[in-house]
Amino acid sequence: MSKRKSEVPLVEQLYKKNLGSFEASGGFCDDDDQVAERREEIAQKRQRKKHWDDGGAELRKNRSAHRVERLAFQAKHSKLA
Structure with missing residues (x-):
């Protein structure tokens, strides 16, 4: 036993x-x-916020693309008039 104790x-x-x-x-x-x-509640809120932020970026990108299309459409039709 003393040998085992000395091994530890x-x-x-x-x-x-x-x-x-x-x-x-x-x-x-x-x-x-x-x-x-x-802690779990805070983690869930952070997760939801992360997904919301990602969705917000996608929404801004779509709005920006839509704005460009709208301006191009307006420019095209204003030249014709």
Whole structure:
């Protein structure tokens, strides 16, 4: 047993010795659930905003293309008149 103990690095031995148990540390609280829910809500909002921003760029591109087509149409028809 002493041989096995010597194979484990001293740092790891100290870590395991001083590592508290989950129950002794109090476990999870209701506050932890609320924090996790809030983080998830924020992540979902960011995801929606990202998709909205991407859609906004597409919309601006389409509007710009439409504006160019409209101006070309107006220029063409104003020359004919």
